[in-house]
Amino acid sequence: MGRYLLTRVWHSALTLVLASVVVFAAARALPGDPALAVAGEEADAETLAAVRADLGLDQPLWVQYARFARGLLSGDLGTSVRTGTPVTELIATTLPVTLWLATYAVAVAVVVGLALGVLAAVRRGTWVDQAVGGVSLLGLSVPSFWVGLLAILYLAVGLGWFPASGYVSPAEDPLRALHHLTLPALILGATTAAVVTRQTRASTLQQLGADHVRTARAKGAPRSAVLLRFALRNSLVVVVTLVGLQLGGLVSGAVVTERIFGLPGFGKLTLDAVFSRDYPVIQAVVLVVTVAYILINLVVDVLYTVLDPRIRVAGGTR
Known part of the structure; x- marks a missing residue:
């Protein structure tokens, strides 16, 4: 190992x-x-x-x-050509905003995706399965910027359920911060939730047809125990892979969402740097995203060994 x-x-x-x-x-x-x-x-x-x-x-x-x-x-990333501010200060200011948003979006996507995916697998072939498939296909097909604009128009401006823009630090006021980030997180995590839903359904169906699951059922194990202990746990290996890849993508792909909701995050910093040809900032933000991908992949590799002992055995013999 x-x-x-x-x-x-x-x-x-x-x-x-x-x-x-x-x-x-x-x-x-x-x-x-x-x-x-x-x-x-x-x-x-x-x-x-x-x-x-x-x-x-x-x-x-x-x-x-x-x-x-x-x-x-x-540890010196240079100085911004546009503002004269050290790049490390700019990243330290903007990156936490994007990390909070991406983490919230992934949490929403995992909870919703796992629940809908398992529900569709258990109700395979019924109207529930078809409805979940339609919703997930809609989440994959509709552009996030369009959904974001509609959400601001109807949920923020029309109904007043959420703020239309702005950011509050969780250290300052956790509840207000959660309220401000909820709508952007829902929009940002919609595509990830759709992917997790479809993959969870497919993986759970495959696990439900495996020999060890059929044996557990034959021995009289409760259906809920079979689903959670055997089918869902083995399906989590696929979900962990998706979440790892999607989390890195959300950090780098939050540009549109942050722009729509006026969040002072990593995406805004990236756009401003590109428009002003700010070499030090461009280099720094891309490298930060690269490091994020690398670290997330390392964490995913470790989680594999926890979720599937067979991977741990194979890794220990290398």
Whole structure:
């Protein structure tokens, strides 16, 4: 097991190094001139040259990357070209907003997806199964930005059930924070809930037809115990994989939701950086998302060994 985890950590570190190279190159491939964004459209050639020298853009790319890599190793992500604020401060301010939103959205998606998926599997072939399938297909098909706008129009403005925009820190007021994040979390987690529902249904049906489940039923085990202890537990391996992948995607994909609901999160920071060609911020946000994916995948690998002993045995023999 230990050797397996060390191998995974080594692969993750190599992935992070390759990602830093790709991010560095991709940021500089964006159209536009950061010096022009800083100095203004009316700046002359001398001013632009001075700004490029100040930002280090006049140096060879390998020198720029070496400086960028040294900063990563020392925890220095640079300074925002647009605001002059250290990038670490910007991330420390905006990332918690997105993490709270993504965690809330995943929690809603898992609870709703597991409940609907198991219900559809137990009621296979009935109108309940068809209704759950229709709802999940709707969640996968309808664009989140459109649903978000409708939710603001009817649930926030029309009925007044939720705030239309704004953010409150959970440290300041947990209940108000929950109230402000509920509607964005529902919108953001709708697609994930639909995916979890469909995969849970398919995996549960497969487990209900397995030999050990039929044996447990033949021995007179209660239906609820068979469903929860055998079928659902084995189905959780698939669900954990989906949730791990979806959580990383929600952190990076919350841009639209945060924009619609006016949340000062990671998505807004990313858009502002792209529009202003803010290289240090662009590089930092992409690397943060990459690290998030890597860490989530490591956690998922560990959870596999908890949910399925066969995986633990295989991992221990590597």
